[in-house]
Amino acid sequence: MQALTLIRLLRRLALLPATLLASQAIAAEPPQSIRIATVAYANAGKITFNGPAYVMDRDQWLQQELAKRNIKLEWVPAATASVGTFVNEEFANQRIDFAFYGDLPSIIANASGVSTKLVAPGGSGNNVYLVVPSGSSATSIKDLKGKRIALHRGRPWELSFAKLLEANGLAFADFRIFNLNPQAGAAALSAGRVDAFFTLSDAFLLEDKQVGKIIWSSKQAPRDWKMRAELWGASDFVAQQPELTQLVVTAYLKAAHWTAQDANRETYQGYLAQSGQPLSVLQREVEGESWVGQFTPLYDQALRQHYADAISYSQKAKLIRGKVDVNALLEPKFVTQGLKDLQLEHYWQADQADLASRP
Incomplete structure (x- = not known):
């Protein structure tokens, strides 16, 4: 009976596409480390990470979860003056798995054949x-x-x-x-x-x-x-390592939730000020806007419209030659699951933003 069951199983496996079997084999082999690129600043001989990455590194939750799986977390510092070019090169050469960086560089990467996924929106965006x-x-x-x-x-x-x-x-x-x-x-x-x-x-x-x-x-x-920067993941890594991708996104959501609490506002802005940006500038940047909304991870209409417009503009401006599908860029399932796991499904509300063009 056991032999018959084994034969049937082997026959079913033989019918599976070779590519599927290969991807399953890769997925079963976790990496030795996860590499995340983020903007970093050198201040008084110390490296300071930008934004929620600072909180993620401070809290050590992701490091601890990965350590349980014998995986190391490696932060890859990127200078703000060249972050787009640097991150695209790192993704292209498979030297990083995730990165916090902006919209146009990520669209340019995907148009050139370097496939990435937006696995967590980076808030409501930065003002210009x-x-x-x-x-x-x-x-x-x-x-x-x-x-x-x-x-x-x-x-x-x-x-x-x-x-x-x-x-x-x-x-x-x-x-x-x-x-x-x-x-x-x-x-x-x-x-x-x-x-x-x-x-x-x-x-x-x-x-x-x-x-x-x-x-x-x-x-x-x-x-x-607004100008946007998000958490992006290499498409191959996201597809082959969904459990690890979920850990990274959940860690980001935990950091975003802590940061979005008004009680932590001054502390967080103090962290950002370590980059050399005066506290008064950081305060004026968000003046008159929702503090909680600054860190929304929701895939709302404003985000989708932004990326649709960014792709269209990149084509018109000849920044890219290849086509990019906005729906192929967005991968919301990890945020959906992470918010559920953290019981934060209703913490952020979808913003019914006015998307009509106005000066």
Whole structure:
């Protein structure tokens, strides 16, 4: 009887596709380590991770869970000036399994054949700002037509700039765009070499130094206009190691939940300030916005619209040649399961954001 059962089992296995058997064999073999890339800062000789990654590393929950399985956790630091390029190269060379980074670089990676999955949304997004010299008479993007604008091309906030132009009936050709990183852009604005600068929260530093003033921010726009950064996983790893992927996502959700509690707001902003960003800037960045909503991990309409627009823009701007399916990028099942396991299904509410274009 046992021999007959064994024969039947072997026959069934013989009918399975070879690729399926191969994937099952790989899935049964856990890796020796899990490698997660994240933006990191060097401060007083110490490496500080950015955002929820800091909390994940502090809490040690993920490290402990992986240790039970004889797996090590390796954080891979990425410099903020080159995080997109660095992470894409690491994914392409299979040197990392996960990464916290932005939208345009991840779309570029997928269009070039480096397949990744968005396994956990990184909150509601970061604001972006249009800054002009303190003595400028410009009050809107329309006033800057024909002028010089500093913008770091290919970075996530380029999409926000493109949306601002489109909403005002303008195009890149209407301006003299200088491709400068945030540090060089700030210096150019301060020296009067450009008439405007499109950037992140470092805009507040220019106001504090009285060399610039903010005339527009994404706080005035729909939520899908914000710059986004998420937790991405290598598609092969996600498919072959779903249990380990779930651990990483659950650890992220635990960190996001702790951070989203108003009682932990000052402590968390204190962590971020270790990167060198003044606390007053961090406070102004989220002023007037929901603190809990800053860390929502939900796959809501604003997120989907953002990535659909980002793909469309990348094609129009010829940042990519290949096609990218927005539905293929998003992998929500791990967040769904993680929220259920943590009993947080109702902690964050889906945001019925206004997605209509407006300046």
